[in-house]
Amino acid sequence: MARVILDRVRKEFAGNPPAVALEGLDLTIADGELLILVGPSGCGKTTALRCVAGLEHPTAGRIVIGDREVQDLPSRRRDVAMVFQNYALYPHLTVYGNLAFGLKEHRVPRADVDRRVRDMAHTLGIEQLLDRRPAQLSGGQSQRVAMGRALVREPRVFLLDEPLSNLDAKLRGQMRGEILELQRRVGVTALYVTHDQAEAMTLGDRIAVLNGGVLQQLGTPEDVFRRPRNVFVAAFMGTPSMNLLRGTVADGVLTAGALRLPVSGVDAGEVIVGFRPEALLPAGDGPGLPQIELVADVVEELGNETLVYGEVPGEVAVVQTDAKLPPPLAGSKARVCARFAGFTVVRPGDRVPLAARTDRLHLFSAEDGNAVEDWAVRPA
Amino acid sequence: MSFVALERAEAGTPLVAGPEPARRRRRPSAWHLLLIPLAVVMVFPFVWLLVTSFSTLAESRTFPPSLPAGFPLQWIENAVHNYSAAWTQAPFGRWLLNTTIVTSVVVVGNLVFCSLAGYALARLRFFGRTALFLVILATLMVPFQVVMIPVLLICRDLGLVDTLGALIAPNLVTPFGIFLLRQFFKTLPVEIEEAARIDGATRLGTLVKVLLPSMAAPLATVGIMTMLWSWNDFLWPLIAIQSEKSMTLQLGLSTFVGAHETKWPVLMAATVTTQIPMLLIFILAQRWFVQSFASSGVKG
Numbered sequence: 001m002a003r004v005i006l007d008r009v010r011k012e013f014a015g016n017p018p019a020v021a022l023e024g025l026d027l028t029i030a031d032g033e034l035l036i037l038v039g040p041s042g043c044g045k046t047t048a049l050r051c052v053a054g055l056e057h058p059t060a061g062r063i064v065i066g067d068r069e070v071q072d073l074p075s076r077r078r079d080v081a082m083v084f085q086n087y088a089l090y091p092h093l094t095v096y097g098n099l100a101f102g103l104k105e106h107r108v109p110r111a112d113v114d115r116r117v118r119d120m121a122h123t124l125g126i127e128q129l130l131d132r133r134p135a136q137l138s139g140g141q142s143q144r145v146a147m148g149r150a151l152v153r154e155p156r157v158f159l160l161d162e163p164l165s166n167l168d169a170k171l172r173g174q175m176r177g178e179i180l181e182l183q184r185r186v187g188v189t190a191l192y193v194t195h196d197q198a199e200a201m202t203l204g205d206r207i208a209v210l211n212g213g214v215l216q217q218l219g220t221p222e223d224v225f226r227r228p229r230n231v232f233v234a235a236f237m238g239t240p241s242m243n244l245l246r247g248t249v250a251d252g253v254l255t256a257g258a259l260r261l262p263v264s265g266v267d268a269g270e271v272i273v274g275f276r277p278e279a280l281l282p283a284g285d286g287p288g289l290p291q292i293e294l295v296a297d298v299v300e301e302l303g304n305e306t307l308v309y310g311e312v313p314g315e316v317a318v319v320q321t322d323a324k325l326p327p328p329l330a331g332s333k334a335r336v337c338a339r340f341a342g343f344t345v346v347r348p349g350d351r352v353p354l355a356a357r358t359d360r361l362h363l364f365s366a367e368d369g370n371a372v373e374d375w376a377v378r379p380a
Numbered sequence: 381m382s383f384v385a386l387e388r389a390e391a392g393t394p395l396v397a398g399p400e401p402a403r404r405r406r407r408p409s410a411w412h413l414l415l416i417p418l419a420v421v422m423v424f425p426f427v428w429l430l431v432t433s434f435s436t437l438a439e440s441r442t443f444p445p446s447l448p449a450g451f452p453l454q455w456i457e458n459a460v461h462n463y464s465a466a467w468t469q470a471p472f473g474r475w476l477l478n479t480t481i482v483t484s485v486v487v488v489g490n491l492v493f494c495s496l497a498g499y500a501l502a503r504l505r506f507f508g509r510t511a512l513f514l515v516i517l518a519t520l521m522v523p524f525q526v527v528m529i530p531v532l533l534i535c536r537d538l539g540l541v542d543t544l545g546a547l548i549a550p551n552l553v554t555p556f557g558i559f560l561l562r563q564f565f566k567t568l569p570v571e572i573e574e575a576a577r578i579d580g581a582t583r584l585g586t587l588v589k590v591l592l593p594s595m596a597a598p599l600a601t602v603g604i605m606t607m608l609w610s611w612n613d614f615l616w617p618l619i620a621i622q623s624e625k626s627m628t629l630q631l632g633l634s635t636f637v638g639a640h641e642t643k644w645p646v647l648m649a650a651t652v653t654t655q656i657p658m659l660l661i662f663i664l665a666q667r668w669f670v671q672s673f674a675s676s677g678v679k680g
Contacts, residue, residue, distance in 0.1 A: 055574050076580040088571035092593040101589075105580030153579070 002066035002156040002189055004029040004052060009061035011047050011213075021047040023213040024061070034183050034190040036204035038197065040236065040321055044213035045193045049159050052191060054078050065157055076105070081150035082159040085166065087142045089134035095121075095145050096130040102153045120152040123182075140171050147179070151186060158183065158190040164199065176202060197237055201225065209233050211321075231369040234274045234362055235319035240307060242274045243336035244317040246366065252378065254363075257314020257334060258292045259356060263363075265375035270366035272317040277307065277339035279360035286355030294338060294352045306344040308352060309337050317366070433648040434459050440644040462649035466636075469646065472653070474625060475632040480657075482547045482628060483610040489552035490606045491599060497553065498561030499587055503573070513562070520555045524615070532619055546620040547628065551610060557602045564598040565591065600668045611658060629654040 004027075011022040021044045029035045037045040050056040052063055054075035063071040070078045081102070089098050099117040108116070121127045124144045134142060143163060150158060163179070164172045180203050183190050194200055200207050201221045209216040209224060209232075216236075217229040228234035234242045247256025249268050254261045256273040283291055296310040316334045338354055346352055363372040432440050434455040435448035448455060466472060500506075501513050531550050532541070540546040568591060576586040592599065617631040624635075633654065636647040662669065 053574075053578055055577070075574075075577045076582065078578075080578060082575065082578050084571045084575060086569065086571055088569060088575040090572060090576070090590055090594075092590075101576070101581075102579035105585070149575075149579070 003031045003064075004157055004189055004191065005062070005064040006048065006052070007062040007064065009048070009051055009058045009063060011044070011051060011056060012059045021213050022051070022058070025210075025213070025215055027208055027215070027218065029189055029191060030205075031189055032187045033205045034180070034192060034203060036200045036207045037191065037193045037210060038195065038200040038207055038236075039210035039216075041195060043210040045195075045210050046161055047213075048210070049082075049161055049191055049193045052078075052157065053080055053082050053159050078157075079155050080157040080159055081153055081155035082161065083143075083146045083150050083163045085162040087134075087146040087166075089137075089142060089145055089149070091134050094131050094133055095126065095137070098134070098145055098149050099130075099152050102149065106153065116152055120148045124148045139167050140175065143167060143175060147182065151182070151188070154186075154188075156189065158186075158188045160190065160192045162194055162196075163192075165194075165196070172199075179203065197239060200237075209236060211236070227371070228274075228362065229371050231272055231274070231317070231319050231364040231371075232321065234364070234371075236321045238276055240277055240337045240339075241321070242276050242362070243280075244319060244364075245273045245312075245334060245336070246315040246317045247271050247273045257312055259290050259314070261290055261358065261361075262378040263375055264378050266363060266372055271372065272364040272366050272369070274362035274364060275356055275360060277337040279357045280336070280338035280354045281357060282340065282344075283353035283355045286357065289355035289358060292354050292356060294336065294354055296346050296350045296352055297335075297348050299346050299348060301343065304342045306340045306342055306346065307337055308340060308344075308346050309335055310352065312336050319369075429648050429651060432644055433462055433652050435645050437643060437645055440648075458645065459649070462645040463653070465643070465646045466650035466653060470632055470635060470650075471624060472629075472632065472650065475627050475629045476654075478544060478626065479611060479628040479630075479654075482544055483607055485548050486551045486610045487603050487606045489548070490554055490557045490602055493553035494557030494561050494602055495587070495592060495599070497558045499565050499591065501558065501562045502565035503570075516555045516558055520559065528616065528619060535620060541620055542622050542626055544626060547613075547617055550616075551606075554606065557606065560598055560602055561595070564595050568594060597668075597671055600665075600671070604665070604669060607661070608658065 006025050006027040009022055009025045010020070012018040012020050023044075025044075025048055027035070027048075037048060039045050047056060051058045051071075052065075054070070054073065058071055061071070062069055065078060065080070090101060093101065096117060099120060100113050103113045103116060117130075118127070121130055124147065126141065126144050126148065129137065129141060129145070134145070137145065143166075146163070160179070164175050167175060176199060179192075192199075192203060204221060206219060207221055207224045208218045211232050217224055217233045219227075224233060225237055228237065228242075231244065235244060245256040245259070247254055247259070247270075249255075249263065249266045249271055251268070252262055252264060254263045254266070254271065254273065256271075259273065280292075280294075281289070292312050294308065294310040294312050296308050298309040300307040300309075312334050314334045316336075338352070340346070358377045361377075363375055364370060365372060428445060431445075431447060436458055439446075439448045448458065450457075497516075501509060501516075535541050535546045535550065538545075538549070540549060572590060572594070573586050576590040577583070581589060612630060613628070614630040614634070617628045618634070621627055621631060624632075627635075633647065633650055636643065636650055
């Protein structure tokens, strides 16, 4: 067990111009903590993990595991273990052979190897698979064997690179719980890379949100969700994403489309107003709150909730949270999403009066996208 | 934790074993009209070879060829005479040993060196890697006749001429083997190698313990191709070897061909003998042959 420190880690990949995957990343993972690295594809999260594993060499910066600088050590001398997205089980070895491989490489006595492999197989419930080869395993079984292979060595740091992304949704939910329980039980320091926010929110002690190789925010799931430090984190975390409207502050009044709100602690100028779908209530439930009217166009009935998408007056602030997503079409209207209780009857075309919860509003600077600190809604 | 429950759900219950399906019989098809005559054409030289080795010198000279008289006793008598002549008239045992040594060392050398080179070209990042690979590929396109004299001169300078070393050293690594194994290394997921490195293996350890065991088919291809080629090579030994003691089987066979007279039955008996080891290996490793050629896309 050990603490992991990434100190101003920079990674460039050769090219013309060189591609910067990590830009001075500072992270400290406490002993026994499960830290989630989350971000859109290409944000550098996997590169960071590979730098810790020793599969990439950082261009600059230090990586410390325990009290040892490891950035110049080969992988095999770092005492880390990794679970790969595609599991990367050794195809020619049985499950037993896969679990025992690392122990044998570390010259563990044969009797100990056998005992530890069988203990781990028992913990993971894969005893009956020990004689099978990877080709004979299902996705969930392979996933467990990969976890077992990593944990059986009792590494100081446990690295997971999107370990659940190849599983179907139901199995993913179950394995999520298992990983968490296993990590808690073993108490190993873990770094977990994912692009799935549900995994990030449910698994992590803390979440590090990365974008473009730069750390955007590091905090507990609640911090990151409730108090996003900038507009990228706000837009990235949460499904559906936070609604973001362009607005202005003048003479102590915030105006964003039809929304007008007296505020204090904000300099006059352009801002971005953010509110999550659940911050919008049916108008009747929020007397005294600022009202906006939404013209519904898409209604998604999910059973436990109803998501209503529609147009509101104003202009949406577009935040590119994934380079792979196409930018919205030119001239598209301000669309927002509201979240209601399941089976709320709304039809496309309906005009839905809504009240915005002022205690759930976020303000960001339109210039640099950073959250505006210490602002408040003035009583009218 | 409900690990076990999930396991059962995933594994499912085994199906009840039914009766063995009847062995599939191939019905005659139109293809056989083409394949059977082709098979006859392919098999005929071997049958002729074998039959000649059972005949007398006079019988071997008849044309068109006919079956020797006196089956089976006379055949056996002829065979005993021809085969024992082949072994006694020339140091056949010595040649067999020479060929076995050369072929074994060349096969092992190719497996080792082509693996190392193929791995380096597929996975290591170094300056000029692509250029080097292209140069190696280019040598595949140079006929052996072009390089044999320079190679002979190098062997002479190294003092290898007329020794088994001359047959071994130039063939320890081949561009074909490097090319084939490099292509296969490229198809293996990098993560397997990375997993092994994290698990504590060195680069060489990863290659030997993880990558090569996953490449049985291409390694078998390289081994078999090298073995066939090395065992049957004639031109290079003809140039590099002069003395009888260093000859290989194929070169030795040529000594049965005289300037004025050739004892065909003895020559054929010797030829059959040289082919027996290859035939045995083929029978023993038949499954591997087919599998490796099928999976490597190499024409045999």
